[in-house]
Amino acid sequence: MGKLFVDLHVLSDISTESSSIPEIINMASMLGFNYIGLSGFNRHNIDMIGDLKKMFNEYGIDMVSRVDLYPQSVDDLKKDLRFYRGKVEVISVFCNNIHVARFAARDSRVDILNFSFLSWKSNFFDVSEAKLAAKSNSVLEINIVDILKCSNAGERIKTLRIMSENVRLALKYGVPVIVSSGARNVFEMRDPRAMASIVTLFGVSEFDALQFVSSNPLNLIERNRKKLSGEMVCKGVRLLGRVDKDGKIEEK
Amino acid sequence: MVKLKKNRYMVFRVIRKSGRLISFSDVLNAIFSSFISLFGEVGSSKISFSLMKYCPELGIGILRCDHLSVIKVRAALALIRRIAGDDVIFSVVKISGTFKKAEKILNNLSKQLITGV
Numbered sequence: 001m002g003k004l005f006v007d008l009h010v011l012s013d014i015s016t017e018s019s020s021i022p023e024i025i026n027m028a029s030m031l032g033f034n035y036i037g038l039s040g041f042n043r044h045n046i047d048m049i050g051d052l053k054k055m056f057n058e059y060g061i062d063m064v065s066r067v068d069l070y071p072q073s074v075d076d077l078k079k080d081l082r083f084y085r086g087k088v089e090v091i092s093v094f095c096n097n098i099h100v101a102r103f104a105a106r107d108s109r110v111d112i113l114n115f116s117f118l119s120w121k122s123n124f125f126d127v128s129e130a131k132l133a134a135k136s137n138s139v140l141e142i143n144i145v146d147i148l149k150c151s152n153a154g155e156r157i158k159t160l161r162i163m164s165e166n167v168r169l170a171l172k173y174g175v176p177v178i179v180s181s182g183a184r185n186v187f188e189m190r191d192p193r194a195m196a197s198i199v200t201l202f203g204v205s206e207f208d209a210l211q212f213v214s215s216n217p218l219n220l221i222e223r224n225r226k227k228l229s230g231e232m233v234c235k236g237v238r239l240l241g242r243v244d245k246d247g248k249i250e251e252k
Numbered sequence: 253m254v255k256l257k258k259n260r261y262m263v264f265r266v267i268r269k270s271g272r273l274i275s276f277s278d279v280l281n282a283i284f285s286s287f288i289s290l291f292g293e294v295g296s297s298k299i300s301f302s303l304m305k306y307c308p309e310l311g312i313g314i315l316r317c318d319h320l321s322v323i324k325v326r327a328a329l330a331l332i333r334r335i336a337g338d339d340v341i342f343s344v345v346k347i348s349g350t351f352k353k354a355e356k357i358l359n360n361l362s363k364q365l366i367t368g369v
Contacts, residue, residue, distance in 0.1 A: 030267070031343060148333055153289060187269055187339040194330035194344065197323045201290075206323060 003210065005192035006217035008037030008064060008090065008112075009143060009180035014048060015040040019186040021052065025059050027186040035221065037064040037090060037180065046087055064221055066090040068114075074103045081109045089224045092141065095124050105132035108235070111220055112141045112178070117162045118155075125166045130173035139220055140170045142212075143182025144195050164202035171204070178220070179212040257300070257318040261354035263346045263361065264329065266311035269339040273308045282335045283315075286328040299324055304351070305358065310365050312345075314354050322347065 007028065011018040018040070019027075028036050038052060049065045056063035065088040071077035077093065077100055084091055092112035095101035101124035104110045113133060116122040125140065133140065142163055150156035170177050179199050183189045190198075196209035204212075226232045231239050241249045266274060280303050287296040299321040306313035317325045329342040345361060348354040 027267075031341075144330075148331065156289070185339070187267075187333075187341055190330050190341065191343045194326055194342075197326035198330055200323050201327055 003192075003214045004034040004218060005032060005214050006035040006037070006064075006178075006221070007033050007181050007183075007189065007192070007195075007213075008035070008066065008178060008217045008220075009039055009092070009141065009182045010036055010189065011039050011182075011184045014038075014045050014052075015042055016184065018184045021055060023186050025056060025061060027189050028061055029059055031189060031191040033061065033192065035062045035064055035217070037066045037217075039066045039068050039092075041065060041067050041088060043083070046084075049088070064089050066092060068092050068094065070094045070096065071100050072096065074099050077103060077107075081107065085109045086228070089221065089228065096122075098124050101125075101129055102132065105129050105138055106136055108136045108138075110136070110138055111224060112139050114141050114143070115166065117146050117159045117166075119158070120162065123162050123166070125169060127169065127173070130169045130175050133170075134174045137223075139176045139178050139216065140166060142167065142177065142179045142199065144179065144190055144198060145182035145184070145188045147198065148188055160201065167199070167202045167204060171208070176216045176219070177212050178217045179209075180217075257320065258349065259316055259351075260319050260322050261304070261348045261351050262315050262317065262322075262325065262344050263348065263354050263357045264313055264315060265343045265345055265361070266313075266335070267341040267343060268311055272336075272338055274311065274335050274338065274340070275308055276303070276306045278336045279303065279306055279313070282332050283329065286332045290328050290331060291324065301325060305355075307362065310362055312358060312361055312365070314351070314358055316351075 010024055012024055013020050053063045067084045067088045069077060069080050071080060090111050092114055093104040093110050094114045095104055104113055115125045146159055147156060150159055167177055179195050181189045192213045196213050199209040199212055200206055233239055243249055299317060301317045304314045304316050326344055332340065332342050334340065346357045348357060
């Protein structure tokens with residue numbers, strides 16, 4: 001069986017003015033993705049997840065529900081995490097300030113860390129952040145759309161520089177990296193091998209780059225699905241079966 | 253004698269938003285400007301590359317490069333957003349070691365696109 005490819009960050013029209021679900025399904029199958037992380041869920045449309053999953057499954061694509069959080073303070077983040085953690089498969093946090101960044105890296109309920117690549121001042125992924133993220137199994141996400149949307153060469157050079165430094169730090173301290181499109185429009189999506197080839201510009205080997213679009217996001221999805229199914233009791237403890245009243249073991 | 257540089261033939265597809273025809277020269281210019289913005293003039297000159305075939309109606313074609321610069325070419329193609337004012341995605345369908353095989357893949361792809369199967 002060939003590699004399974006994942007684009008864990010695609011925005012749809014369920015909450016913002018983006019591409020429609022059929023457009024996303026069509027483009028994802030054309031580009032060869034097996035999993036699509038659909039973003040844009042909020043408190044009002046979270047009950048649509050089941051129907052959307054069925055829709056994607058009809059075309060042989062596995063949909064992963066994802067929430068993007070843009071908290072201004074740690075309290076906001078805590079409130080959102082309490083609400084969403086049991087409901088969606090992947091939670092991503094955009095770290096706007098240092099307090100949020102540190103808390104998100106420390107909290108194991110946060111799956112994905114996102115940072116601004118526009119300037120060094122607003123990018124909080126440093127050594128301490130990387131160490132915290134590695135401990136709590138958080139993942140660093142690189143969105144290809146951040147490179148595509150650069151309006152001039154100067155901006156693109158800066159973005160590539162910050163991204164490559166973040167990826168270097170993440171690899172040094174054992175933080176898994178995932179590469180997603182971050183597309184608001186289907187024409188911002190790229191095929192998985194193209195996304196991997198863009199990452200090789202940061203000095204990453206081709207093998208590692210392919211892992212960023214296949215095995216790293218897949219591990220994250222599998223881990224979270226196990227957690228949500230109740231199979232994982234806590235870190236390192238997995239439920240294999242239950243003992244009934246007669247003392248027999250019911251295997252899961 | 254062992255060849256130091258081997259040719260690779262990339263079968264690509266240009267997915268267009270409006271479906272408007274994009275000419276050979278527009279595609280070539282877009283690729284060159286992406287190379288220059290990503291690798292600069294000196295870096296681009298080290299990449300041996302040529303656009304061998306392009307069908308504007310279907311938006312598919314073959315381009316040749318050496319095996320050492322496949323990833324660079326792929327990255328440059330991925331960063332092309334617009335050609336002649338139209339949003340596009342440059343998608344590499346298959347990479348082959350011979351032109352004959354690449355042509356075969358291109359023919360199959362064109363049949364697929366025409367029949368829609």
